[in-house]
Amino acid sequence: MTEKKMIPPNTLLAFGVVGGLLGVYLAYFLAPMNPIFVFFGALGAVCASVWGADVVRRVASYGLGTGVPSIGMLALGMGIIAVLFGLSLGLGPAGPLVAFITSCVIGAIIGIISKKVVGMTIPIMVSATTEIAGAGALLILGLSIVIAGSLDFGVVVTEVITTGFIMMIYIAGGMAMLHPHNSNLGPDETQDRLLALSAEKAGIAVVLSGFASVAGMGAMAVTMLIGLFIWYTFWGKYYGFVKRDAYKVIDVGMLPTEEEMQ
Amino acid sequence: MIDIVGLIASNLIWILAIVIGGTLISISVHFIPVGGAPAAMAQATGIGTGTVMLAAGAGIAGIIAAGAVMAVNQNIWVVIGAAAVGAAVMLAATMIVATWIYAYGVGVMPVSAKVKYDPITKYRQDLYVSQGTEGHGIPTVAYVSASIGGLLGGLGAGLAYYALMKVSTLPVTNLNLVAVVSTFTIGFFFINSVIPSYNIVGTIEGFHDPKFKKWPKAAIASFLASIPLGILAVVAVASLASVGGL
Amino acid sequence: MEPLISMGVLALIGAAATIAGASEDLESDVGSQSNANSQVQLAPQMGYVHRIYNKAIAGEPVSNALMCTIGATGALVLIKHFGFSPLFALVIGSLIAAMVHGSYSVTAIMGREASQARFKQPIYLDLIRSHTPVIMAFAFLTTFSVMIVSYLMVYSLMHPFPFVLLCFLWGVVVGSVGSATGDVHLGAERQFQATEFGAGLNASQSGNIVRKAESGLRNGIDNLWFCSKFGGPMTGVSFGMVVFLGTWILVVFDPAEGNLEGWLSNILGLVIVIVLGIWNWHIEKETREKYGPYKEDKGEEVSA
Numbered sequence: 048m049t050e051k052k053m054i055p056p057n058t059l060l061a062f063g064v065v066g067g068l069l070g071v072y073l074a075y076f077l078a079p080m081n082p083i084f085v086f087f088g089a090l091g092a093v094c095a096s097v098w099g100a101d102v103v104r105r106v107a108s109y110g111l112g113t114g115v116p117s118i119g120m121l122a123l124g125m126g127i128i129a130v131l132f133g134l135s136l137g138l139g140p141a142g143p144l145v146a147f148i149t150s151c152v153i154g155a156i157i158g159i160i161s162k163k164v165v166g167m168t169i170p171i172m173v174s175a176t177t178e179i180a181g182a183g184a185l186l187i188l189g190l191s192i193v194i195a196g197s198l199d200f201g202v203v204v205t206e207v208i209t210t211g212f213i214m215m216i217y218i219a220g221g222m223a224m225l226h227p228h229n230s231n232l233g234p235d236e237t238q239d240r241l242l243a244l245s246a247e248k249a250g251i252a253v254v255l256s257g258f259a260s261v262a263g264m265g266a267m268a269v270t271m272l273i274g275l276f277i278w279y280t281f282w283g284k285y286y287g288f289v290k291r292d293a294y295k296v297i298d299v300g301m302l303p304t305e306e307e308m309q
Numbered sequence: 310m311i312d313i314v315g316l317i318a319s320n321l322i323w324i325l326a327i328v329i330g331g332t333l334i335s336i337s338v339h340f341i342p343v344g345g346a347p348a349a350m351a352q353a354t355g356i357g358t359g360t361v362m363l364a365a366g367a368g369i370a371g372i373i374a375a376g377a378v379m380a381v382n383q384n385i386w387v388v389i390g391a392a393a394v395g396a397a398v399m400l401a402a403t404m405i406v407a408t409w410i411y412a413y414g415v416g417v418m419p420v421s422a423k424v425k426y427d428p429i430t431k432y433r434q435d436l437y438v439s440q441g442t443e444g445h446g447i448p449t450v451a452y453v454s455a456s457i458g459g460l461l462g463g464l465g466a467g468l469a470y471y472a473l474m475k476v477s478t479l480p481v482t483n484l485n486l487v488a489v490v491s492t493f494t495i496g497f498f499f500i501n502s503v504i505p506s507y508n509i510v511g512t513i514e515g516f517h518d519p520k521f522k523k524w525p526k527a528a529i530a531s532f533l534a535s536i537p538l539g540i541l542a543v544v545a546v547a548s549l550a551s552v553g554g555l
Numbered sequence: 556m557e558p559l560i561s562m563g564v565l566a567l568i569g570a571a572a573t574i575a576g577a578s579e580d581l582e583s584d585v586g587s588q589s590n591a592n593s594q595v596q597l598a599p600q601m602g603y604v605h606r607i608y609n610k611a612i613a614g615e616p617v618s619n620a621l622m623c624t625i626g627a628t629g630a631l632v633l634i635k636h637f638g639f640s641p642l643f644a645l646v647i648g649s650l651i652a653a654m655v656h657g658s659y660s661v662t663a664i665m666g667r668e669a670s671q672a673r674f675k676q677p678i679y680l681d682l683i684r685s686h687t688p689v690i691m692a693f694a695f696l697t698t699f700s701v702m703i704v705s706y707l708m709v710y711s712l713m714h715p716f717p718f719v720l721l722c723f724l725w726g727v728v729v730g731s732v733g734s735a736t737g738d739v740h741l742g743a744e745r746q747f748q749a750t751e752f753g754a755g756l757n758a759s760q761s762g763n764i765v766r767k768a769e770s771g772l773r774n775g776i777d778n779l780w781f782c783s784k785f786g787g788p789m790t791g792v793s794f795g796m797v798v799f800l801g802t803w804i805l806v807v808f809d810p811a812e813g814n815l816e817g818w819l820s821n822i823l824g825l826v827i828v829i830v831l832g833i834w835n836w837h838i839e840k841e842t843r844e845k846y847g848p849y850k851e852d853k854g855e856e857v858s859a
Contacts, residue, residue: 124496211719233670349590351755366731387817394824416753418842441757
């Protein structure tokens with residue numbers, strides 16, 4: 048890591064939780080007035096994805112021994128089960144919060160089991176699985192409300208689950224959390240580059256969710272434009288960071304010579 | 310507001326079935342010979358993929374088979390048998406082609422470096438391990454171990470799928486029910502194949518590998534983890550019937 | 556469905572699956588995504604700077620699941636909301652998936668090589684410009700073929716799963732299969748072609764990948780050319796077998812007709828596993844006899 052100041056984990060946790068819940072609830076309450084407002088859910092999903100990507104970065108640096116994709120699949124798996132449970136209770140506005148908390152609890156349980164029964168020695172294991180399960184749940188909630196237009200259980204089932212779009216949320220959202228660490232793997236990994244990439248990939252997930260939305264042409268167009276804007280901005284940032292961090296970015300060239308390698 | 314305790318009480322047997330399914334999945338992962346990145350370079354015995362993803366590939370083939378069969382035939386043994394066989398066929402087809410590539414493309418024979426004699430064919434192993442490697446290819450014991458792993462994993466996944474389908478009063482041909490149950494089963498399967506991978510930590514050659522003795526830890530872990538997951542899944546699926554329009 | 560029509564659909568699915576398997580493996584060969592990527596990642600650390608496209612998108616099963624699911628999402632939206640014909644929708648869905656995959660590939664190589672700055676690994680933009688379209692083309696083929704498999708399974712063979720879900724599932728399986736079969740050809744053979752044929756990779760050779768080609772420097776497209784002779788088609792055969800055999804046992808003995816049929820189809824599947832096991836054992840025996848041992852049996856001495 049460079050000497051650059053890194054964003055502390057608690058700041059990102061606050062960003063993810065507050066941003067995610069705020070986005071989901073703004074979309075939840077404003078969407079019945081005008082479906083266009085589902086885009087807040089998309090913004091919440093981006094916040095959750097950035098939070099999750101940093102958790103993956105921190106936990107993978109300890110050496111999971113099994114590969115980074117596994118923890119992402121774990122997180123989203125827990126997220127899906129918890130979200131469906133939370134929404135199925137029919138608690139109205141409390142549903143998303145219950146889903147988020149359930150996901151965190153399940154994450155904590157799996158983390159404790161991994162530590163106590165399986166014997167994993169990563170110090171931050173329990174907090175990591177809790178955080179990443181929570182991030183996964185917020186991601187799913189945010190993108191589901193974009194697609195379905197509301198978080199009513201029946202609507203979510205018919206518009207998100209039966210169509211199969213939940214798997215798109217699962218994998219595109221999961222990848223927004225996993226891919227940054229995997230694609231910046233190396234001793235000179237920097238946090239800001241990684242987080243910029245996570246936001247960019249989340250932007251792609253937002254564009255796809257907007258495309259699949261049934262909340263009307265207005266919501267579809269607005270969300271896709273916001274997604275494209277997020278994607279473009281953070282791609283620019285990412286490329287800037289790459290040029291800053293790389294040894295050399297050249298157009299065409301031979302391998303470095305012996306003298307250059309010293 | 311739905312009666313959670315009542316739902317759990319009336320579906321206790323299905324929750325138990327889901328938990329058993331999760332435990333079986335966890336145990337099955339230990340049977341599948343995984344060599345990881347070294348195996349892809351003919352440096353270690355086993356299939357050249359990561360633990361989670363190979364188990365997921367096999368289990369998913371099983372879930373697809375279970376879904377196809379359950380839509381037309383609701384006998385529990387036929388359904389979970391189809392899932393088991395689906396997973397085993399996927400692994401078998403993968404392994405035979407991998408063996409072709411090892412034998413004809415790389416020029417090595419299947420051999421294990423963990424045992425001196427193959428427990429099933431009694432062939433001598435150590436003389437046939439190339440210099441600087443930990444074995445390569447898929448010897449017969451690894452193939453048999455993988456088949457058992459595929460059967461168990463498919464069995465577990467099929468059992469979880471069947472149990473969850475039976476929880477709801479909706480007919481099995483209801484597409485909403487199938488979609489919700491299959492989504493749950495996949496999430497459930499991924500969680501129960503990541504937990505044993507944390508136990509295995511890298512590569513394993515099958516039931517003849519010393520690492521195999523660690524399986525009880527993962528089985529207990531999955532058993533405990535599957536209980537809350539099973540309860541959440543059952544509550545969510547059972548409340549589908551009471552939602553209008555599904 | 557009438558059994559003969561089912562067999563026809565099944566044959567089409569098998570062919571599409573074969574193409575999907577081949578293009579999946581070739582896509583991972585160009586970008587060195589496979590498990591063999593660990594060596595490409597290791598090479599600069601050992602001082603072997605290279606011009607190979609170092610792409611790793613969280614593993615092939617996940618990466619292929621991503622592209623197939625995105626393709627399916629695009630296609631389904633076009634069919635349902637915009638009323639496109641499935642033919643057009645599948646093509647445009649695949650195009651969307653290829654573009655997203657291209658974005659993931661470019662960010663992967665840039666990120667990885669930027670994180671290897673201390674080993675003096677440069678990022679070659681011409682490499683990115685020449686390889687990424689090839690990667691996108693193979694991603695398009697894989698997505699399209701997997702979508703054909705899923706579409707026919709859902710709408711012809713009446714599989715109850717949602718179309719997008721089935722694409723996700725087959726995406727994971729094709730990635731798993733490709734990772735287990737074709738990548739061995741790249742990793743053990745092409746990447747270390749300088750070592751003598753007929754042995755596994757010696758641990759002391761780690762990182763020493765071939766970086767110089769017949770004329771000039773080796774890149775991903777050179778690797779693609781080699782692996783397309785054997786590894787790619789074999790992966791196609793493998794995935795084709797997985798899809799075809801897995802579904803064939805359900806068509807020959809259709810469980811819809813009764814429990815006996817269900818049991819016969821399960822037994823047929825077991826027979827297939829056993830037959831392939833016998834074939835595996837036969838190859839094991841044959842290679843041991845033909846290639847011979849690497850070491851001599853020095854009595855009681857156990858080889859190191």
